[in-house]
Amino acid sequence: MKDEIILKSTDLFLNLGFKSVTMDDIAHEMGISKKTIYQHFKNKTKLVETTAMHVFNKIANGIDCICELDKNPIEEVYEIKRFVMLHLKDEKSSPQYQLQKYYPKIYSTLKRKQFEKMLGCVKRNLERGLSQGIYRSSIDIDFTARLYFNGMISLKDQDIFPREDFAMSTLMNNYLEYHLRGICSTKGLETLTLLHTNIK
Template sequence: MKDKIIIKSTDLFSNLGFKSVTMDDIANEMGISKKTIYQHFQNKTKLVEATAMHVFENISKGIDCICELNTNPINEIYEIKRFVMLNLKDEKSSPQYQLQKYYPKIYCSLKRKQFEKMIGCVTRNLERGVTQKLYRDSIEVDFIARLYFNGMISLKDQDIFPRDTYAMQNLMNNYIDYHLRGICSTKGLETLTELNTNL
């Protein structure tokens, strides 16, 4: 039952927002009593935390699977982007933004986990790209990895990129293109051009 509550809550929070969805809404949607939810979650904050970590774990596992394929590093970045967009495509309420506003402690904890996950993933990508001569050997891997993470987080900041003006798909595409053109070698740029032609 606990897993079912998390899955249904994730769906509701993603579409309607953390603020507007109540425990009553979740109970009604599931056809259970509110008391049943409270048997598994002490309060709404605990449920919000569980759903946020549920989404993070699912996306992390998917990214791990893509990285294990060991494809060329430029292609890997686009595959990860496609996977993430597929998983977040139904988010109509900008959960990350709402999390930051209404549940700052959960947001900070999630951001730390995202940082640890992404730094490892991006660092390995950069190192492989340099080894395969797709990225310039003069890049500072740790600096670029941190910059990339910070940029990705900024894309979700609605004060900088209001959702009614900037579609997330376009933001991600533009940011990845910007990132890769800054680090690619001549060989890498040829690969990037070829990839963009086939997209």
């Protein structure tokens, strides 16, 4: 039952927001009593924390699987973006923003885990791109990886990018284009252009 509660709560939180969904809503959706939920989670904060980590672990594992495919580094960047967007429901309810606003401690822990995961993933991508000659040899790997993470986090800041003016899918596409054009070699730009042609 605990796993079922986590799965249903995750779905509701991602679609409607961490703040908007109540314990009553979850109980009603599942056709169970609220008391049953409290047998597994002492309060909503604990449930939010568990579901947030569940989503993080699911995405982290999926990213690991994509990286193991050893794709062209540029293709890998887009493949990871597609995977993340799919599992975050296109962030219609801006779950990360709500998490930051209403559950700052959970957000802080999650952000640290995301940083550690993404930093390692981006560094490996950059190293592979350099070795294949598709990224510029002059780039500073550690600096670029940290800048990339910081940019990704800022896309979710609704004070900078209000969701009514900026769709997350468009922001992500624009940001990846910005990132890759800044680090690609001439050979890499040819790959990027070809990739865009195939997408269209």
